[in-house]
Ligand code: B12
């Protein structure tokens with residue numbers, strides 16, 4: 001045992017607090033907002049390595065080429081390939097505020113879009129990376145000569161497997177990492193170091209016979225316990241996928257316009273996590289504007305408006321074209337003909353992706369009163385349309401409206 005802390009409150013004169021290296025790291029991590037901090041060895045285990053390979057072989061990564069690419073795939077399986085001589089991996093979790101609404105309230109808000117809770121504040125990637133680097137600097141003092149690297153999300157690191165092995169939390173059937181107290185409302189990061197730190201015990205699974213997440217998934221993307229087919233997952237479709245969303249999946253997306261939290265919202269381990277009391281973390285603090293935002297206002301955003309509104313938000317990832325595509329789908333699913341004028345306004349948008357999805361949405365909102373107007377507007381646009389995919393959307397929309405007559 002050794003006292004590693006040089007300054008109060010860890011080592012106060014008279015009441016010398018003696019703590020182990022790991023306790024000291026944990027305490028410092030907590031100072032950066034990392035509510036959980038554990039340690040493991042650089043080994044993801046055969047179960048995870050094989051399951052990852054099967055997932056990619058089945059093409060479940062969809063268009064996320066960076067997940068299937070051979071070199072990166074091998075790196076995920078072998079953490080030692082990410083830092084020569086790595087001996088220990090420190091895993092951390094940074095909590096964010098759970099959604100302030102329930103599933104029913106969110107889907108009943110037809111004029112609004114649902115944005116995943118982690119994206120209600122600033123972009124966590126920037127925040128966590130900065131904080132992990134600052135923590136890593138402090139480790140330099142504690143660990144002596146060592147090499148280290150920090151990772152958050154985007155690197156080829158199998159974060160759940162390492163979190164599980166380090167005892168930070170278990171991987172639930174929806175594949176997210178869960179802690180008994182925090183539920184799953186947190187994000188993961190790691191520090192890889194060449195220093196040797198005593199590893200923690202791995203986590204134990206507490207899903208039991210529950211299948212709530214599998215049952216609630218709107219697109220049945222959890223194809224088996226612990227297996228999410230990304231191609232079906234609304235999170236993938238709304239954030240990662242850049243093209244025309246398969247038309248059979250669009251009605252299932254409801255009003256989710258950026259990510260999806262359904263499988264987490266029904267998880268009993270999230271039941272006790274407070275929805276009303278935001279976590280005190282200034283940067284990740286939810287901004288009201290992303291809490292069930294008005295769909296019509298979002299559809300009016302031009303490129304500059306989008307850039308300004310989302311410049312510090314993870315939502316910038318989809319670019320305007322992706323978000324407005326999702327907004328069109330939510331409008332089409334709303335059953336609200338009051339959205340028709342807004343959708344007609346973007347039928348000649350400079351982005352084919354938005355034009356095409358607006359056409360689809362208009363066909364869904366056709367009624368006796370507006371069908372002639374909609375057919376005329378779509379036919380007019382069809383004459384000028386050059387993009388093959390948008391052209392296809394216009395033709396299908398016209399056919400659908402005619403069939404409904
Ligand atoms: C690709 C990716 C996605 C993809 C694919 C999701 C997936 N399940 O793979 C998409 C875009 C769909 C996605 C969505 C989301 N993501 Co994501 N995503 C990632 C990323 C970059 C890689 C995940 C990965 O390795 N997938 C490959 C597959 C094969 O892994 P897997 O699904 O975990 O499968 C494992 C299990 O099947 C396990 N296994 C096999 N058999 C068995 C048996 C048992 C008993 C057990 C326990 C395990 C087990 O082995 C496999 C390999 O480890 C990670 C960050 C990272 N670098 O790890 C973030 C990450 C997982 N995402 C995260 C988040 C927040 C989300 C969303 C909640 C965002 C949202 N609200 O929209 C959703 C949740 C959807 C869901 N249910 O998974 C967080 C999760 C935080 C947490 N508490 O767990 C991460 C860790 C990012 C971060 N740094 O915080 N994501």
Ligand code: SF4
Pocket residue numbers: 174216217218219220221222228232233234235259260261262263264
């Ligand atoms: S995030 Fe949504 S779509 Fe994806 S697995 Fe969970 S419930 Fe299903």
Ligand code: SF4
Pocket residue numbers: 172173174175206207208210211212213214263266267268269
């Ligand atoms: S909903 Fe049930 S099965 Fe799914 S992760 Fe939570 S406890 Fe596990």
